[in-house]
Structures are given as structure tokens and as C-alpha cells.
Amino acid sequence: MEVKKKKELHEISIDGCRKIGEGAHGVVYQTAPDMLVKVYREGVSLDDIHREQALCRRAFVKGIPTAIPFGVVRVGGHYGTMFELLNAKSASDYIAEFPERLDWFIEKSVELMKQVHAIEAESGELQDMKQQTVVWLEKIRTKLSSVHYEKLRQILESVPDRRTLLHADFHLKNIMVCGDELMLIDMDTLCTGDPIFELATVYNSYREFPSINPAAAAFLGIDVKTAERICDRTFELYLEGDKTSSIQNAVHTARLLGCIRIIEYMDRNARPESKQCIEHCCRDIEMLLDIKN
Ligand SMILES: Nc1ncnc2c1ncn2[C@@H]1O[C@H](COP(=O)(O)OP(=O)(O)O)[C@@H](O)[C@H]1O
Ligand SMILES: [Mg+2]
Structure with missing residues (x-):
């Protein structure tokens, strides 16, 4: 065929x-x-x-x-x-050219994220990120102690079942700036689920990957400090006025969910950096679960 x-x-x-x-x-x-x-x-x-x-x-x-x-x-x-062809610049090129517009850009990108999250999908229309993450967790189970695995499973279980549309690779190279508006490209990860899964990919792009290797920030056209700023401000703005989740709790869950995704991805795609990434994320999972309980 x-x-x-x-x-x-x-x-x-x-x-x-x-x-x-x-x-x-x-x-x-x-x-x-x-x-x-x-x-x-x-x-x-x-x-x-x-x-x-x-x-x-x-x-x-x-x-x-x-x-x-x-x-x-x-x-x-x-x-x-x-x-x-969009009459636009990637946000990566835009921030390189107009660094003083960073805060404007972050605000607009959170608006765009909320615009996407206001859309619901039909049941079964798209991949469900929670179910997907359950499968990933099972696949990486042997890399974790049974205590850590069990805690992760409970945290994942407690994420609400939702059909909110998620882009799930929401970073500077997939966001385009057209005049005063933003657009999104690169839809191969489009799926549904609770917005915490979107925040997990944001955390991965701007903090987790750059903490493993600063080249991940350079790939986005920024330095590590700017990547951290985008991450922190995105969480802050996204959760502003949300009475159900504190920023600290959201970061905690997003980091754990993000690490599951990285470990499974790196395990499936043998890359030169895979071993280092997997070890780093396993250590982060242990640290995050141990300090919380
Ligand atoms: N429709 C488009 N209009 C203008 N530029 C685009 C468009 N699609 C992609 N690009 C440019 O190409 C880059 C890579 O495209 P993308 O679809 O994200 O590829 P990949 O799947 O490899 O990440 C983007 O960061 C952007 O600079
Ligand atoms: Mg892309």
C-alpha cells in the first residue's frame, strides 16, 4: 500500500x-x-x-x-x-528580533492557549492524553521503584477526564506571529485532555529539556534564563484566578507528567542523549515524589 x-x-x-x-x-x-x-x-x-x-x-x-x-x-x-505560507514570523525569530516584546508575546500566547482550550472535541475524535500517559507509564514502569510507580499512577488517576483540545507541543517554533496576532502550526500532537497535560509540555520545552542540556533552549532561539521566564510567566498567567489549583501544585503535577513523556519518548527513540535524559527525569520524579510525601 x-x-x-x-x-x-x-x-x-x-x-x-x-x-x-x-x-x-x-x-x-x-x-x-x-x-x-x-x-x-x-x-x-x-x-x-x-x-x-x-x-x-x-x-x-x-x-x-x-x-x-x-x-x-x-x-x-x-x-x-x-x-x-503564513504571512508571519515564528515566535522564535520574532523574540530574537524584538526581545523587548517578550512579555507581550507571553501574554498573547497564553490567550491563544486558552482559546484552544475553550474548544471541546467529541468523544473518540482525537487521542486522549490521559489514556496515552497511562500507557506510557506502564511502558516505563521498570525504570521506577514500585513505590514511585504507584504514586505516579495515583497522581495520573486523579487528573480529571476531559475532552479539552490540546496542542501538546506549544513552544516558540510552533507559534507564529502575524502582526499583532498569533497562530499555531505543527499539529501532529493535537489531542484532548486536561490542560495540565499542555502545561506539562510547556514545562518540558522551557525548563526540563534546557535543564538537561542548554542546547534545548538554543533550539528555540533563546537562552536558558529566557526559557525559564516564559515557563514561569505562562503558568502564572494561565492559572491566574483559578481557585482549584495553585501554581505550585500545577508545576508539581506538570513536571511529573512531563517526565513520564520524556522517558517514554527517549526510551522508544534511541538517541545519543536518551540515557542522560532518562536518568535525569527518573531522578526528578524521585525528588518530586519524595519531597511531597
Ligand atoms: N505555514 C507556515 N508558514 C510560515 N512558516 C512556517 C509554516 N509552517 C512552518 N513554518 C516554519 O517552519 C518551521 C518548522 O515547521 P514545523 O511544522 O513546526 O516543523 P516540525 O514538525 O519539524 O517541527 C516553523 O518553526 C516555522 O518557522
Ligand atoms: Mg515544530
């Missing part, structure tokens, strides 16, 4: 095209005044790409301000997806 799809794909060339961005899965080139192609890295399957396209369409239809995806193509030996 995959071979058949491959043959049918339209082939395009990116010779002479301007590179406009890069992420973990691909490199992005402008192919026309209003069009781009995201050229996927080795190892991203056609099924993953079709899945991402379906999620982009779902996000668009649900009202998330995002770019419209067009077809899947071949670019030399790689797959690509055509997208509407």
Missing part, C-alpha cells in the same frame, strides 16, 4: 527555493509566494505524514488559527507536505 501511494505522489523540486524554517521533523522551503513545502527527515513514514495532515485539517475545522495543509508530495528522496 505504501509503495502504491509513493508512486502516485506528485514530485516537486526545491532547487533555488528559500529555506524558511526547520523543526524536529522537517525543513521548510517557500515554493511560491503563498505556498511552502515541509520536507520530512528520514524516518518519518507516509502514514505519519497523512496522520499529521488529517490533524491539521481537524485543527483548522475546530477553529484553531493555523495554516491550511494541501497535498503530500515527493521532494527528491523525501516526502513533503504543501502548506499555505
